Amino acid sequence: MARRPKRPRAVASFSSTFDAMAAEGACKDAGVEGRLIPTPVAISAECGMAWSMPPEERGHFESVMAERALRFAAVTDLEL
């Protein structure tokens, strides 16, 4: 299978697996588009899992995290 073309993504990283899984649950519940991926090496990986989303979802993601008092380390723009 051919390598997938790269596209811009906003990638949220976490300090713990608990935080990553809690974020996934909240994002699915609130309709934040994206999915969990192995944390890209470009990010100083703290947790092995990261939430990858279209860049336009960044604000939605951050507001959902704030509303539900969930933790994330950073959101980084990457080509993945």
Place this chain on the structure above:
Amino acid sequence: MIAALESFGSGSRGYGDGELSAARTVLAARQSIARLLGASDPSRVVFSANVTEALNLALWGVLKPGDHVVATAWDHNSVLRPLYRLERLGLVTLDLVPADERGRLDYDALERLVTPETRLVVASQVSNLTGNVADVARIAQVAHGNGALLLLDAAQSAGAMPVDMGALGVDLLAFTGHKALLGPTGTGGLIVAPGVDVEPVLTGGTGVHSYEPGQPAEYPERLEAGTLNHHGIAGLGAGVDWILEQGVDRLHAHDLSLVRRFVAGCRQVDGCVVYGDFPDDLGLLDGASFDHGPVVSINLDGWESSELADALGQDYDIAVRAGAHCAPRMHEALGTRETGAVRFSFGPFTTEEDIDAALAALAELAAPEEA
């Protein structure tokens, strides 16, 4: 749990469906346990192999050289033996709150023994021998009034009765999965209240902060080195969800009605001794005036406890536990060190008919044999 056995990968160590399903299930179990036990932050629900491991994590992770600890005669060997070892190594000094011949804790002694030098107070919420319930709020008040932390052994209470660690002022709560939480053996955990830190006893892989030489500061990974028992935790989470659906108040009321029925029946059996603190009027055993956990221990005149347990098992298909119950101090208080006792345990699936069958068996076994 069967679905978990057939589908789970290693949660937090991979990204496929199986691994993510495992991680999601573990998260859900933490959230359910936090909800059931009144923990405000589910990330501080740390899983372990059993309550003994959880208690060891707390004791070895909190206590520092020179600390003073107060535990009680109710405590199980899972508390006593780590403390004896810490004492033997010269790391801590230990005092034990005594119990009387009915198993009642001496709260005056507690107030005398806990001082500003005390780092930790350890208490069992429910005696695993008598089923009596400790006044945890009072113990927490004494501990906190002296600047000490409270570690609660909730092995017998979690899932069997309402437990709210936040309201009770519990700093560390250890639970087992395989009793009233209805999970499989090999599951348990420690809940660490916000603001309390426990030094890791086990160190190793966590799936996070891999380039740091030490354990992460974040909970639960801080205390969860190594791969979790995801399949067991799936079973534990299912058990806890069932309890939440049923309502722990309702389950506790069911247990109390069985305890009342059983103790009332035992009082009618010649030579049957019921251990622990019960009101004369068993109607007071309603959870408010007088509370009780889902275990009752007895002896029957003329029977060794092991012999009685064997007869109940072999001849009546009634499963009980005989012997010392890993509760040496409590047996000494009750005067049953030499005889042991026979413990009956009740749960949501125990019926009044089961109680009556047990009472009928005891009555039969108590009757003098015909010449």
